[in-house]
Amino acid sequence: MKRFFILVMCLCMAVPINVCAANQKIKVNPVYQNSKVIKGKTKKRYRVQAKIGKKKYQTKADRKGNFRLRIPKQSVGKSFYIKVYRGKRYISKKKIHVLTKSIKVQKFSTKNKMIKGYARPGYRIKVTMNHKSYQTKASKVKGSFKIQMKRPAGNATAKISLYNKKGKYIKSVKYSAYNKKSNKKDQNTKKAQYTTADGKKYTGKVPGFDDPIHLSAVEKQMNEAGMEYDDSKTIIETSSGRAFMNATSGHGQGYYGWISYYMDTESDNQWQWYHAKNGITLYYSTATTGDLRNTPTPDCNDPTTYEGKIKSGQTGKFAPTYKSSRDLSYLGIKIVGYKNQKTVIYYAVSEQLMAGKIGIAPQIQ
Template sequence: MNKLIKKAAIIAMSGVLTFSMMPSISAKAAKKKLFVNKVYDTTTQVKGKTKKKYQVRVIIGKQTYKANASKTGNFSVKIPKQTAGESLIVKTYRKSGRRWKYYTKKKVSILAKTISVKKFSKTSKYIKGYARPKYKIKLTMNGKTYTKKAGSKTGYFAVKMKKAAGNATGTIKLYDTKGKYVKTYKIQAESDYTQNGKPYNGKVPGLSDPINVEDFNNRLNSTNTFKDNSIYYRYDITKSFSDVCSGYGRGSCGYISTYLGRSNNEESMWFTAKNGVTLYYMTFESGDLRNTPIPGPSNKAEIIKSGETVQIDPKFKDAEGHISRLAIKIVGYKNGKPVIMVSELL
């Protein structure tokens, strides 16, 4: 019995000695060193601290920006300004022979220095964006006031309104985490339309609004270069109002795709009158359509009634005398008024 007790004591003592001889690992040593300062949408240098002379790489999308940390571990990496709400990756590397060996990384959110409001349309009931984390947003739009607190991490906010933004100009008052007023910002919906590549805020013709055929035809006759004053709807090309002069009497005016359907093969073309329109058309043997008649109810134009499809064969001859293309003028009438005009060499 005494022998068994002594043997157990020896085993226990051996275990204690083995454990006490193992190297200790502190929690501090296990945590890798990388600190990154806050990055704002105005930031042009990512700063922070890591181990001395380590290489720091800032990755934004497919681009990588590099710099080496100083003897004290401080680093500063130049970057282009970023957009609030996006993020970047900071990676550090230690020198191992001739190569840099990966050490650690950190994902960093891009914060708004003050506030960044996302673009919104006239039909939108939401105002979204980014502010400093935990800042308070006080939005006033269309006579109503809404209050929202920005998120604690990225500063994201989304304010739902009772009424769509429309043409109203709104204001956002920003308050810091202590409730102190910071600044007031004005916001307005972005136009749903563009003209010449810029937002268009003027009056947009209605689908059934009549066009001035005589005026447009005069412009076709006098325009020698391509001019596009169309009003393009951002979200649906079929809702775009055409106003194009291409030269040689060619061009188009009105909501063409709404009222005119077109298809073709190598020999013929088919035209369809859509959405209650009646099409009047004339074909020509020359590609120069300047000073040619305007098709309509008062002349000898051919007619395509609403819902009908008509096959039209080319008459225009090329330099060798071969019939190859279709020179055509079309005017579409709805409720007795002209709504589209097409003058083209197809």
């Protein structure tokens, strides 16, 4: 009986420990469509990780538990998880929904009776169309909304007004429906539509996939980038989702060209893969620092400037090349892509690979 009592007491004492571990919380500030940094709070020194698509982004909380995690801009309505770890041990996670600070309406046809979109969570939306008015509230978590109308949109224009939680008027936007029939007829001859990073229509000259980039000008832009420098321009081809990148984000890191058309990237926290495609050859050089300003830039005509190359159809597998002052592992790498001896993409980054082992030579598969 005494042994049984001791066993029960031990079990009771053990339960709170497990409950505490399971209930570890992570607080995350709202993430908006233009956010490049996720801010939040967890336990000190905990590892924070976000997986968006095939790409992982990681950082460590400071001594007070605060963290800043850099990510690319995401589209409204997208969801992903933020996970926290104590060393390699998983602690907890939080689902993140990308929000809009204003209002975003999804495309709708002349035959649609429903209008969908996103606004700030809990905000009220009023739609006036075909002499009828409809109201609803954006959901409390995602900010999504949908309004069912009594008749199809037709050729009428919808006036969509936004009000905050207190009923104060914010702004109004107007949207017209598209005609499915005419859209099908014109889809083969219609020119590709381009937008800038902030969603505005782009009417300038869009470089072709095979158009060469001016490497010396790109290098000059990267080398002049200080730690806080952040200049990002994106031209997006909406019909395919491909994007022409012109982005610089400090210490000589950045991208230039149709990156996703010529190269796929993937990481598993230990290794980084680069896959060459569409007739390109990737020439690379690695670095033992995250400051890539004035480091060697691969030139296909000068073997002294690059360590190796990845031909179209091949994949390069890379390990970390250095550790930061916070004891985190990184791969510092510069990649220049050539097609028919023309420079078409530039890629210079410091990839975070926390669990990777430093010093393993690149492998071409």
